[in-house]
Each structure stands twice: as C-alpha cells, then as structure tokens.
Amino acid sequence: KQEVTQIPAALSVPEGENLVLNCSFTDSAIYNLQWFRQDPGKGLTSLLLIQSSQREQTSGRLNASLDKSSGRSTLYIAASQPGDSATYLCAVNDYKLSFGAGTTVTVRA
C-alpha cells in the first residue's frame, strides 16, 4: 500500500525566503505526482502535475522535482510572499491517488 509522507508538518518563514517542501512515497511505480494548495476552509487548487517520465515541472515561482527511484518529490517556492501561506499537499497516483497529510506554511510579513 502506497504511503505518502510530508515533512515538516508546519513551516514558518519570513517573507522573501525560499520555501522547500518535501514529499516522500514508498512505491516508485507511479503514473504521476501532483502538488496542491489548500486554503483554510477551501478546496484544493492544483499547482503542478509531474508525470513519471519527467524530472521537474515549473510554473512561475514554483518548481517541483521528482526522483522516482528514491521516492521523493520537492516543491520549491521562490521568494515567498504572505499570500503563499496555505497548506500544501502532494498526491501520488499509482492506479489510485494517495495523499500526504500536508505541510502548513506561514509566511511572515
């Protein structure tokens, strides 16, 4: 059974600092991995989808890498802003979708 872990559970950084969020998974036979953002009381917003054949994906200040062999993905957010404060979840797709518990990020102004 796929297990997805996100460490740390919470992170607080000053504005302008780069954010590094980690996601690890136990079974490397995956179709893809998706990163989401969730604001309090809101739904999940898709940030990036990385196919199993890809090493990374970029969108604006966001960059996600994928290393299937080691079972890891990292989400980088450059030059963080207070508006980046949210919970970030990764989801691994290996026939079914398995979610991590998320990392709650606070960016201090």
Place this chain on the structure above:
Amino acid sequence: EAQVTQNPRYLITVTGKKLTVTCSQNMNHEYMSWYRQDPGLGLRQIYYSMNVEVTDKGDVPEGYKVSRKEKRNFPLILESPSPNQTSLYFCASSSNYRGGDTGELFFGEGSRLTVL
C-alpha cells in the same frame, strides 16, 4: 469558467436523515470522485466514477452511495448518516483518466457536513 460545484457547502443534520451532496462539473470530464478529509487522516477516497454508469469503491465506501447517470453530475448519497460521517467532503474531476492514471484533478470547494 471551468469549475466543480458542490452543494450544499455547509449542512447540519441528524442521525438517520437521508441526505445528498451534489457535485457538478462543466468541463466534460469523464472521471469524477469523492473524498473526505478528516484531521489526522488526510484525504481518503470514498467512491469514483470512470464514466457514465461506471462507478467503483474507494478506500472508505461504507455508509455512502453514488450514481453517475449524466457525465456532469456525481451525487454522494448518505442513506442513514451517522456522527462518524461528520467530515469535510470534496468532489473532484479529471479529463485524462486512463487505466488508473487520473491525470490532473480539479476539486470543488468542499461541503462541510455535521451529523448530530
């Protein structure tokens, strides 16, 4: 605007009173699914549908029913709700389902259900 719409967004009900949470998407997606999110347990899949009239159980289907009579709608039915079904529910859809690969998922805003 492309979106997944859930209703109601908030609901307080009593044990045993049947309820339906509706989900509708306007993106002509084939794949739709329901999740519940609970503190400490994360997101867990309840049911999913690969197309009209094709549904299957997820990880936690007990106490729930679904139907997929039209492509755009995927209602979640609680025939006899119990307090352990108090949760935040999300509907999601995707256009790229292929043999287990759900592709990029789009989520609704969530429905917070409280069963007393």
